[in-house]
Amino acid sequence: MTDETLTRIAEALERLRPPPASPPDWRAAEAFVWHADPDRLDPVPRVNRVELDLLHGIGRARDTLLQNTRQFAAGLPANNALLWGARGMGKSSLVKAVHGTVAREVPGLALVEMQREDLPSIGRLLTLLRAAPVRVILFCDDLSFSHDDQHYKSLKAVLDGGVEGRPENVVFYATSNRRHLMPRDMIENERSTAISPSEATEEKVSLSDRFGLWLGFHPCTQDEYLAMVRGYCDAYGLEIAEAALRAEAIEWQATRGSRSGRVAWQFFTDLAGRHGVRI
Known part of the structure; x- marks a missing residue:
């Protein structure tokens, strides 16, 4: 195959490649939803949320996440947060309520939601968010991984350890029913069958370790x-x-x-x- 042929193939593939996502009008809404293939951020005219003072039984998690978000909105250091625990106890509701509260206090705080299935595109999304004129809470609801799921590898370098790292104007909040984001039987199976049990599970369990805040939610009385x-x-x-x-x-x-x-x-x-x- 000649160099000319290779060049023509490369140019054809480049033409087939979808163009980079254009930045949205950040003034159009306070929240956006990320879609991949093609990449785009769609504004959300009205966020489905309840007010913060209507969330009962989760006072400690509420106060901790609220303080972390206020620090982030003010340009101060803030941690990524994993909200884990009992289903139906207000994990995603808390994220949306905290955003609404802080956005009223500090204009210029956006909420961007992405689906777990779109995690492979998170690098492209962060490239777009890095240039945003606002501070962004990147939110992934019901984050968990199955036995053969490799999506978690896309997330690990973004949270901590990548060359570029997380953009200064982005913080990542996720909710999950599982503390380590993996099924317990998956972790135990890795330990029981691997030559080096600790090394076999280290890669999977270390994902949740990259969240600075772990906020637990438990069944209510x-x-x-x-x-x-x-x-x-x-x-x-x-x-x-x-x-x-x-x-x-x-x-x-x-x-x-x-x-x-x-x-x-x-x-x-x-x-x-x-x-x-x-x-």
Whole structure:
């Protein structure tokens, strides 16, 4: 194959390559969603969030993440954060609520959400964000990896250890039901079958170590669950006798077999609809 032929092939491949993503109008919205193939940031006209003071039972995590975000928005050092633990306890709601609170205090703080499936494109996204005139919370909800999933390798160098590293104007927040982002049986299997068990699991477990903040979320008590429901009623002006509210809320969580912030909101949604209250 001649040099001329190789040049023509290279030029053809270059023409097929999608053009770099153009920067969005950062003034168009306070939040954006990243899509790959083709690369683009779509503005979100209205963020689906609840107010920070409606999140009960997670006071320590709330205060820690709020302080970290305020430091970041002010241009001070801040850590990447992993919010892990019980499902439905407000991990993603907290990220969105904290962003909304701090964005009102310090203009110029954007929220960019990316899907786990798009992690291989995170390098291209960070190149785009590095030149942004705003500070960005990069958010990935429900981050976890299966046995044969190699997407975590795309994330490791970005969090810590890459030559370029994380841009100064970007912080990474992720939520997961798993503390180490990997199934426990996957980690145990690696340990039991590898020649060097510690080395076999080091690469996978070390991903969560690259988050400076680990914020744990645990199942709520009945009192916390009822406080969540009462908080929603007060916030939206739904009037109901305390005894009736308590009985209905407990019956609802009993039929679901669990208590969480998500169950509390689902009950309140049903209650509001029956009482003709818009939310």
